[in-house]
Every structure is written in structure tokens, then in C-alpha cells.
Amino acid sequence: MQLVIASSMTADEGADPLSGNDLIAAAGANLARLPALEAKLRQRVRLFGHELVGSGIYQQMPAGRQRMMRLELKMDVAGQVTSFQQISDGTTLWIRRDSGDDQGLEYINLRQIRQALDKHTGTQTMSPLGNWFALGGLDQLLHELSRNFEFAEPTPSQIGTVPVWELSGEWKPDALKQFGVTAAEKLPGHLPQIVRVTLGRDQQLPLFPYRIEYGRRSDKTEVGSSSSGAASYVAIAAMDLHGVQHRPDLAAQHFRFQPNEQEVVDVTQRYLSRLIARMERSGDVGNR
Numbered sequence: 001m002q003l004v005i006a007s008s009m010t011a012d013e014g015a016d017p018l019s020g021n022d023l024i025a026a027a028g029a030n031l032a033r034l035p036a037l038e039a040k041l042r043q044r045v046r047l048f049g050h051e052l053v054g055s056g057i058y059q060q061m062p063a064g065r066q067r068m069m070r071l072e073l074k075m076d077v078a079g080q081v082t083s084f085q086q087i088s089d090g091t092t093l094w095i096r097r098d099s100g101d102d103q104g105l106e107y108i109n110l111r112q113i114r115q116a117l118d119k120h121t122g123t124q125t126m127s128p129l130g131n132w133f134a135l136g137g138l139d140q141l142l143h144e145l146s147r148n149f150e151f152a153e154p155t156p157s158q159i160g161t162v163p164v165w166e167l168s169g170e171w172k173p174d175a176l177k178q179f180g181v182t183a184a185e186k187l188p189g190h191l192p193q194i195v196r197v198t199l200g201r202d203q204q205l206p207l208f209p210y211r212i213e214y215g216r217r218s219d220k221t222e223v224g225s226s227s228s229g230a231a232s233y234v235a236i237a238a239m240d241l242h243g244v245q246h247r248p249d250l251a252a253q254h255f256r257f258q259p260n261e262q263e264v265v266d267v268t269q270r271y272l273s274r275l276i277a278r279m280e281r282s283g284d285v286g287n288r
Contacts, residue, residue: 039243041241071133
């Protein structure tokens with residue numbers, strides 16, 4: 001079943017155009033209002049000279065002010081198929097990894113994370129490079145991209161027969177502080193300098209994020225690179241969403257995880273400490 005959503009928050013080509021950042025923020029707001037849905041997902045990551053490719057299913061369902069989410073992903077890691085699960089009911093997040101004999105189960109208390117952040121004053125600038133499930137889902141990821149990156153004007157394009165907007169953004173100077181650098185060129189090689197986002201331009205599923213890609217500039221010509229001025233652009237990570245369907249049959253129970261007797265590692269404090277440290281470096285803690 002094709003998902004059909006009517007929305008007033010679209011970039012009408014006959015109206016005054018939205019800025020790149022406004023369009024990304026509007027996409028996040030649109031996504032937050034969608035009913036239960038499912039999308040097929042493809043993920044590609046270049047890490048230390050290796051390329052990891054995975055595919056799976058992403059599902060989300062609104063739950064009051066929060067979002068219930070479920071991600072099932074299988075990736076080929078050095079010839080070994082590794083399965084990942086991330087399941088969140090809006091208050092807890094379970095992360096399960098299964099690679100042959102190597103299995104792991106982690107837990108994040110999202111309610112505790114939110115309560116800890118609420119104690120601080122100032123504008124929270126959360127890194128869009130973190131776990132987007134823990135951020136609050138795809139809509140919150142788009143929100144953080146609009147806060148952390150400065151996007152150029154959108155360019156109309158197409159994916160097959162689907163009209164889309166292509167957007168490219170670079171780090172805002174203040175956002176770079178969370179990594180302890182003042183220029184994107186000083187970021188470690190595994191962190192992106194540029195983000196590219198592809199949003200739906202049709203009325204059927206307006207501003208849906210069909211693709212989010214992170215990349216870097218490189219003076220070297222590499223496989224998967226594209227020329228951009230004096231330097232090449234190299235994609236280091238990309239997520240594609242397609243085959244979007246409305247899923248009114250999804251129930252809350254589908255987003256609740258039962259660990260049974262498997263050993264669980266609670267990583268709430270570790271995640272929170274890392275998040276607070278980045279906020280302190282960016283000057284957001286205590287400055288609201």
C-alpha cells in the first residue's frame with residue numbers, strides 16, 4: 001500500500017522558496033506528524049578503507065509526544081553477516097547485535113536521558129552523528145541536521161519518476177565545537193564534513209527523507225567520489241529509504257522488547273556522559 005499524506009508544509013515551486021535549513025526543518029516536522037509507517041532501508045558505510053553494506057526494515061509509530069521505532073538491519077562485515085536490531089517504545093531503547101557466536105544486547109533508558117537534559121538550561125545541540133534512534137527518530141535527526149549544518153538552497157531533481165529536492169549542508173562553526181575543532185577540515189577522517197539530503201518534492205509524500213548521505217572532501221580520486229571544485233567528494237556513509245508504506249496494523253507491543261535471559265549491558269550513563277561532554281564543548285550546557 002502506498003502512503004498518501006497531504007501536508008501544507010511543502011516547498012511549492014510557485015511560491016516563495018524555503019531556505020535549505022527551513023526545508024530540512026519542515027521535513028522533520030512533516031515526519032513527526034505521519035501515522036504508523038514502514039520503509040525499506042539500505043545503508044552503506046566506508047570505514048578505514050572497508051565498505052559495509054546492509055539492508056533492512058524501518059518502522060515507526062507515534063506515541064504521544066514520543067516515537068515508537070523498530071529497525072531490523074543485516075550487514076556484511078568481512079564476509080560475516082551481522083544482524084542488528086534497535087527497538088524503542090519511546091521510553092527505552094534496546095540495541096541487539098548478532099554475528100555468529102558474538103552476541104550483544106545493550107539498553108538505554110531514554111526517559112532518564114531526557115530528564116537529565118531537562119536539568120540543564122540553554123539550547124541543546126545534540127550531535128546528528130549519534131544514534132538517531134536515541135535522538136528521537138528520523139524527524140529528530142532532521143531537526144538536528146538543520147541546527148548543526150548550514151544548507152545551501154535546494155535543487156530540484158528526480159529519483160526515477162519521483163520529484164525530489166537535493167540539499168547540501170556544511171557544519172555551522174558553533175556546531176564544530178562539540179568535536180573540539182574550529183574548521184571541518186580538522187575533523188578526524190571518520191567524521192563527515194558535508195551532509196547531503198534528498199527530500200520528496202511530490203504531494204504524495206512531501207519532504208520525506210529518501211536519502212541522507214555524509215561525506216568528506218578529498219584531494220585524491222577514490223572509488224565512489226565525485227568531482228567538486230579542486231577536491232573530490234567522497235561519501236563515507238549513506239542511508240536510503242524506499243518502498244514506504246502505511247502500517248495501520250502495527251501495535252504498541254511490536255515496539256516492546258523482552259530480553260529474556262540474555263545478558264544486558266546498560267549503557268545509559270555512558271551515552272549520557274558522551275552527550276553532555278559534547279554539549280559542554282559546544283557551550284550549550286548552562287547557557288540557556
